[in-house]
Amino acid sequence: xxxxxxxxLLVFVQLLLCIEVIGQKPDIQRINPTNWWVGMxxxxxxxxxxxNKIANHKISLKPYxxxxxxxxxxxxxxxxxxxxxxxxxxxxxxxxEFTLGTGNLATKISYELKSRYAKPQPxxxxxxxxxxxxxxxxxxxxxxxxxxxxxxxxSNRQNPWLRHGxxxxxxxxxxxxxxxxxxxxxxxxxxxxxxxxxxxEGGSMRSAYHGYGFTDHYxxxxxxxxxxxxxxxxxxxxxxxxxxxxxxxYNHAGINHWFLKDMPSKDxxxxxxxxxxxxxxxQPLFDIHGSVHDKKVTANGWFVPFLPxxxxxxxxxxxxxxxxxLWTIEYFNIDAWRIDTYIYNxxxxxxxxxxxxxxxxxxxxxxxxxxVGTVVSQAYFTKNNFNIPFKCNLPSxxxxxxxxxxxxxxxxxxGWNEGVNRLYQTLAQDLVYQNPERLVxxxxxxxxxxxxSVIGEDFNxxxxxxxxxYTIRGIPQMYYGTEILMKNFKNPTxxxxxxxxxxxxKEDKENKFLASGRNAKENEAFDWNxxxxxxxxxxxxxxxxxMMQFLPFDGIYVYFRYxxxxxxxxxxxxxxxxxxxxxxxxxxxxxxxxxxxxxMTGEVLNDIxxxxxxxxxxxxxxxxx
Numbered sequence: 062x063x064x065x066x067x068x069x070l071l072v073f074v075q076l077l078l079c080i081e082v083i084g085q086k087p088d089i090q091r092i093n094p095t096n097w098w099v100g101m102x103x104x105x106x107x108x109x110x111x112x113n114k115i116a117n118h119k120i121s122l123k124p125y126x127x128x129x130x131x132x133x134x135x136x137x138x139x140x141x142x143x144x145x146x147x148x149x150x151x152x153x154x155x156x157x158e159f160t161l162g163t164g165n166l167a168t169k170i171s172y173e174l175k176s177r178y179a180k181p182q183p184x185x186x187x188x189x190x191x192x193x194x195x196x197x198x199x200x201x202x203x204x205x206x207x208x209x210x211x212x213x214x215x216s217n218r219q220n221p222w223l224r225h226g227x228x229x230x231x232x233x234x235x236x237x238x239x240x241x242x243x244x245x246x247x248x249x250x251x252x253x254x255x256x257x258x259x260x261x262e263g264g265s266m267r268s269a270y271h272g273y274g275f276t277d278h279y280x281x282x283x284x285x286x287x288x289x290x291x292x293x294x295x296x297x298x299x300x301x302x303x304x305x306x307x308x309x310x311y312n313h314a315g316i317n318h319w320f321l322k323d324m325p326s327k328d329x330x331x332x333x334x335x336x337x338x339x340x341x342x343x344q345p346l347f348d349i350h351g352s353v354h355d356k357k358v359t360a361n362g363w364f365v366p367f368l369p370x371x372x373x374x375x376x377x378x379x380x381x382x383x384x385x386x387l388w389t390i391e392y393f394n395i396d397a398w399r400i401d402t403y404i405y406n407x408x409x410x411x412x413x414x415x416x417x418x419x420x421x422x423x424x425x426x427x428x429x430x431x432x433v434g435t436v437v438s439q440a441y442f443t444k445n446n447f448n449i450p451f452k453c454n455l456p457s458x459x460x461x462x463x464x465x466x467x468x469x470x471x472x473x474x475x476g477w478n479e480g481v482n483r484l485y486q487t488l489a490q491d492l493v494y495q496n497p498e499r500l501v502x503x504x505x506x507x508x509x510x511x512x513x514s515v516i517g518e519d520f521n522x523x524x525x526x527x528x529x530x531y532t533i534r535g536i537p538q539m540y541y542g543t544e545i546l547m548k549n550f551k552n553p554t555x556x557x558x559x560x561x562x563x564x565x566x567k568e569d570k571e572n573k574f575l576a577s578g579r580n581a582k583e584n585e586a587f588d589w590n591x592x593x594x595x596x597x598x599x600x601x602x603x604x605x606x607x608m609m610q611f612l613p614f615d616g617i618y619v620y621f622r623y624x625x626x627x628x629x630x631x632x633x634x635x636x637x638x639x640x641x642x643x644x645x646x647x648x649x650x651x652x653x654x655x656x657x658x659x660x661m662t663g664e665v666l667n668d669i670x671x672x673x674x675x676x677x678x679x680x681x682x683x684x685x686x
Contacts, residue, residue: 087161087168088112091319093381094388095279096173099127099152101387102420107380108172110142110161111320118162120144127152128174136377137326143377148174179390182304184246184397184426186498186536187604189594190306191244193541194507195252195285196224196270199231199565205284212258212317213268216284218566221556222267229281229290231565236301238574242544242587243594247298248306248399250507252291254280257315260367263554271507271559272308273401274315274368278385295393304396307389311382311414312402313368321369329378331361331370338362339370343404343433347441347449364402373410383414387421396425403429403442403455412454419456426536428457428501432508436462440493443500447493456499460535462487463502467529468515470635471522475616481635484529485613488620491534503538504530511558512540514548520582521677524589525633528679531593532622532631534608544590545573545583589661593681596660600683602627609650617642617674621650628684630657634674642672656685 091111110120116139122130132145144159152174159170184190200206206226207216217223229252239247251272259266272282281291295305314321320329339362345355363370373379389395398418403411415427431442440447443458466487473479478486491497504526505512516522523546530537541547541562549557564572572578579587597603602622606629610620616636622629628650634640644651657666660681666672674680 086166087115087118089115089161089168089170092170092172093279094384096175096392097148097388098175098177098391099148099154100150100177101148103417104148104150105131106146106148107377107384108144108146109377109381110144110170111140111323114139115142115161116140120159120161122146123158123160125152125155125157128157134377138324140323141325177391179392179394181390181394181396181422181425182299183424184304184306184536185604186534187598188245188304188536189243189531189597190246190248190501190536190538191239191242191541192248192250192503192506192538193232193562194227194250194271194559195229195232196227196272197559197565198227198541198562199235200226200228200567201230201232201234202228202286202290205286208283211256211284213256215259215268218561221554221559222262222265224268224270224284225561225566226284227561227565228284229286229294233290233294233297235565235574236298236303239303240301242591243598244539245302245598246304246306246397248397248538249308251275251308251310251401252281252285253278253310254282255315256282257317257367265554269315273310274313274317275310276315276318278381279388291393295395299394305393306397306399307393307395308399308401309386309389310401311371311373311411312405313364313370316367316369318369325377326375328372328375331363331372333362336363336366338366339364339405343431343438343442346404346408347438360405360407362405364405370405373407379410379413382410383417386414386418390418390422390425398425398427399459400427400429400455403431403458404433408451408453415454415456419454426457426499427455428459428499429455431458432461434461434465436487436490436493444495445493446495456496457536458500459506459538460500460502463500463530463533463535464504464509467502467504467526468512470529471516471519471526475613475635480616481613481618481633485610485618488533488608488610498534500535501538502530502533502535503540505540505543505558506538507540507559508555509558510550511548512543513546514550518546518548519677520586523586525635525677525679527590528593528631528633528681531597532603532629532681533620534622539590544587545579546586592661596681600627600629602629611647615640619647621647623650628654629660630682630684631679632672632674632682633679634676637676639676640674642674644669644672651684654684654686657682658685 089112093109097106116135127149131147134143154176157172161168207214215223216226218225253275254277255269255274256276257269257274281288340358345351345359443455466484470481470484564574601624606622606624618633657669
């Protein structure tokens with residue numbers, strides 16, 4: 062009898078709740094994606110609706126040519142409704158009209174379908190990518206430095222871990238600087254809203270100025286200027302011939318993301334009985350001797366406690382992330398796509414996501430951050446030539462192997478496997494990649510020690526390392542401040558390698574954007590980079606050519622970039638003494654050429670049978686016909 066009464070009471074309570082919902086007009090708080098496009102190659106669209114118990118209401122679509130509802134899905138949380146549409150080839154741009162609820166209490170929902178306008182420009186070897194952190198680069202609009210309605214309302218340049226006020230207007234203000242330098246593409250750390258609280262990291266309270274903790278996928282952080290500022294920047298950059306690389310994050314979201322405060326379902330995240338961090342080890346993902354346990358910890362463990370790990374095996378979440386990627390490219394007219402923490406994602410999901418982007422934009426460069434320790438591992442997470450059961454379809458990767466090889470080559474004495482042999486041996490393993498020319502080599506980034514510090518602030522080593530970076534195969538990436546000798550180690554924290562660019566704030570005493578604000582050595586570095594970067598733009602051999610390298614000997618390393626029309630020879634003497642290099646061993650590519658021009662000095666060498674190379678020096682020689 063008691064059980065019967067309890068059931069009756071439960072049914073009664075549920076009925077009251079249902080009446081309460083039905084008796085009020087549905088309130089839609091969010092719609093994602095915020096709009097869509099006609100003419101997409103994939104006709105499927107899944108709209109997420111969020112509002113108080115909206116799943117208890119019926120939804121219908123006013124007849125619209127070429128568009129129909131295919132399916133309506135509900136989840137554990139009644140505050141979510143997922144509407145699957147088919148947008149056929151006959152559909153025209155306009156506004157869809159949905160009705161949620163019935164009668165006088167129904168809510169009308171207008172949803173815009175736009176005509177496609179994005180025309181991404183492919184990133185190729187002809188490009189040089191400039192990585193910057195918007196918060197640390199330049200403050201172009203002080204009115205958006207902080208907002209009282211955001212959880213983190215602080216801004217203090219004296220504190221290395223708080224926000225400093227840099228923004229997208231600041232980046233736009235310096236497009237001519239990039240143009241002068243010879244940069245052709247900008248990669249900014251994520252610009253998407255990070256409405257995160259300060260987090261305790263290593264005993265200090267830090268903000269999410271870096272951008273890797275998303276809290277609303279469809280809003281650019283208003284402290285950077287919001288969606289309108291990003292649209293404006295992309296348009297202005299394109300007008301200057303500069304491409305934009307979006308920094309994408311799929312693996313995790315910020316702990317304060319709106320959909321994590323009221324999750325659609327428990328399996329929206331990778332859940333553990335007790336908190337489990339990823340091991341940060343890549344080997345378990347491809348180790349033929351590996352355990353299921355280790356693989357699960359790598360892939361499903363959380364990156365850090367305040368960046369919840371998204372479960373990409375959930376089809377609704379997977380679709381949400383994929384559609385957001387497509388939306389971002391279309392809405393902002395993005396040119397290339399860098400993927401954060403690539404190895405910690407579900408690889409089946411990543412293949413599906415990459416394919417969705419490439420189906421719409423076949424020439425787009427997608428490259429991942431696979432911070433791994435070997436060439437084999439790096440190749441595993443890109444399109445490779447391995448005969449293995451699972452194959453990644455990612456076109457490219459940040460080339461951590463070249464970064465390590467260059468830094469080691471400059472700091473080690475030449476030996477059988479040491480010194481510049483490290484760079485030679487790394488490049489000799491390019492056979493594992495399907496497209497090594499699409500890799501993105503670098504010498505430093507926002508997570509590494511500064512290059513100039515790593516090489517002991519040796520200017521000759523600086524020029525040699527950057528010569529290699531800018532002239533080997535691939536699409537070189539530099540880091541803001543490389544060109545003006547910014548330095549530091551990640552000690553005590555990575556904030557030391559993320560200093561503000563001097564001159565990016567009106568109150569700065571020095572303005573390194575201008576020659577007059579740089580000292581003599583900084584100007585020498587800037588001018589050297591400028592000359593080489595602008596030369597490579599016009600060099601067919603470097604931007605389109607193949608690469609041939611020769612076995613290093615006696616501390617000498619020689620390689621060529623070449624096409625049928627042009628040959629560029631790079632010869633490096635990594636010794637502390639001058640060397641005379643006989644060139645007869647390079648006859649297969651030099652053929653009968655007798656002369657060359659030093660592209661950095663303008664000097665013409667009328668006899669290149671023996672080339673005298675000063676200590677710790679690289680020559681870039683354009684070979685005569």
